[in-house]
Amino acid sequence: MSTTAPWDDLVAAALLGTERRTPPVTPRPGQDPPAALLDAAALSTLRRRAGLRPAAARPAPSPAPEDPRPPLPPAARSRLAMLLAGRSASGGGRRSAPDLAELLPQWLTMANQYGYQAPPALLPALLEAARARTDLRPEALALGGPRALWLARLNPEWKFALRTGGAGRAAETLAEAEAPAGAEAGDPAGAEAGDPADGEAAVAVPAGVRRQWEEGLFAERVSLLAAVRHRDPEVGLALLGSTWSTERAEDRLMFLDSLRDELSPSDEPFLEQALADRSRNVRATAAELLSALPGSALASRMAERSRACVSLDSGTITVEAPAECDSAMQRDGVVAKPPSGRGERAWWFGQLVEATPLECWSGWFGGRGAAEIVALPVADGWQADLHAAWCRAAVRQRNVEWSRALLGAPVAPPAAPPTASTGPGGTGGAGAGAPAAAQAAQAAPSWRDPAKLLSALPPDERAQWVADFIAAHGLSDAFRLLGVCAVPWAEPLGRAVVDALDIARDAGSYPWSFSGVMGLAERCLDPDQADRLEVLTAISHEPEDGSPGAGSYWSEAFQRLVGTLRLRAAMRRELEPPDAAAARPAPPP
Secondary structure (H helix, E strand, O other): OOOOOOHHHHHHHHHHOOOOOOOOOOOOOOOOHHHHHHHHHHHHHHHHHHOOOOOOOOOOOOOOOOOOOOEOOHHHHHHHHHHHHOOOOOOOOOOOOOOHHHHHHHHHHHHHHOOOEOOHHHHHHHHHHHHHOHHHHHHHHHHHHHHHHHHHOOOHHHOHHHHHOHHHHHHHHHHHHHOHHHOEOOEOOOEEEOOOOOOOOOOEEEHHHHHHHHHOOHHHHHHHHHHHHHHOHHHHHHHHHHHHHHOOHHHHHHHHHOOOOOOOHHHHHHHHHHOOOOOHHHHHHHHHHHHOOOOOHHHHHHHHHHHHHEEEEOOEEEEOOOOOOOHHHHHOOOOOOOOOOOOHHHHHHHHHHHOOOOHHHHHHOOOOOHHHHHHOOEHHHOHHHHHHHHHHHHHHHOOHHHHHHHHOOOOOOOOOOOOOOOOOOOOOOOOOOOOHHHHHHHHHHHHOOHHHHHOOOOHHHHHHHHHHHHHHHOOOOOHHHHHOOOOOOOHHHHHHHHHHHHHHHHOOOOHHHHHHHHHHHHHHOOHHHOHHHHHHHOOOOOOOOOOOOHHHHHHHHHHHHHHHHHHHHHHHHHHOOHHHHHHOOOOOO
């Protein structure tokens, strides 16, 4: 048998098959060509390996850090392995089995709530899942902990974890800096002073944090700033100010937006300086953040401008929009050029009102509350512009009273697409002289955005409002509203959704028209409701004017819903410590 055949020829014969290409070897007596090809490949492989020159030994990686968190219970560990193995299963087509890909995010969230660590053997699969789905990364890396970051350094395909994990490393660095043993040589405090602004006292920034800030990639720096701000807002602001003047405009915008979650009056001096930034987007974001601080100087300036534009005359609100957008207004974040189709004066007026503290209007309008003010008639067709600006202000300032008043009753008609003011004076729609009832009928549906206003209400009130809305209007306009409700849905909301789906089924509606709501129900309904929904899995009678075959589709959809709820309940039981399971209340009948 010849053993000198080139390796590429052996590979070509193996790929094409010995029936289509004769192997470049001579078989032994009684040996068939495929066996001769395999023998030749084995000998050639051994010869190639033996001919390699020895490489320099690389240092072994440092041991993985310890993870002090408790391990997963055995049943939960098996569940995680199953979810990771089934995460790429196709969700298309008709099916009644739960979608494992959609259950993995919920499982990760619950596991992190109990403070478990990921099993070391499943870390590679967990990192692969996070690499494929960005929405999994925060929870997956939280479960993976320090060992996931250690493992990610050994595989370039997992480098995303090093960027996303910057928040955790920042928290560790801050904790070390606060400890007495964390001080570096020559720096007893383990920190450096941030650059003060306008003579303010310097804020100490831990040296390790400053080093990460100056040397990290952009995504790492965003995560770092968010983590530092969450732990100590003043240190985070000092860190940002230390390099602010050298950052690119797009980076300054992202960094500035990260101040939103921990915004406080101590940020006002920095934001006032950002109003003079050379980037228009940075100036606009700084103005938006300042207007969210009702006690800021910018909010006071905007209130003075709004007060000059709005007055109450004989129980009717009258509006005189600004005639120009001067340089002072533009410095405070008012954009001079309106979008296409908007009148200039209406555009400027709306920006002034949305940046005005909502508490001011009660003093200007005789001590009236938000509901009374919203109910006042508005002259000359300005109601849509004024109420739309109040809505934006209520969302920005997280004002519960005004959000509740602007939402109104859930039985009101759903909001229609907004109608912009286009007239030369900023008016549009009904116009001057139109009856008040006609103006309200035209304007009221256009300015409300219930989904945004609901986000400012307490979770229980939010769920009840959406439940009443669904009872009055069905599910067609409720998808965005459901998305802002707390999970799992409170009982009134869950019952309203299921009742609406049942009504749609009995009416013979297309079941795939409600697939989005059904998917939300699988993720958001209380798992304890599974037994109560079992009756809906039966194939219902199809009305004569209904969609053909809809009954079987609805049956499969409810089977998947019930199966998913039961699987979620099992996942919760597997993760719960014994004391937590005993303290959980029994499901309602």
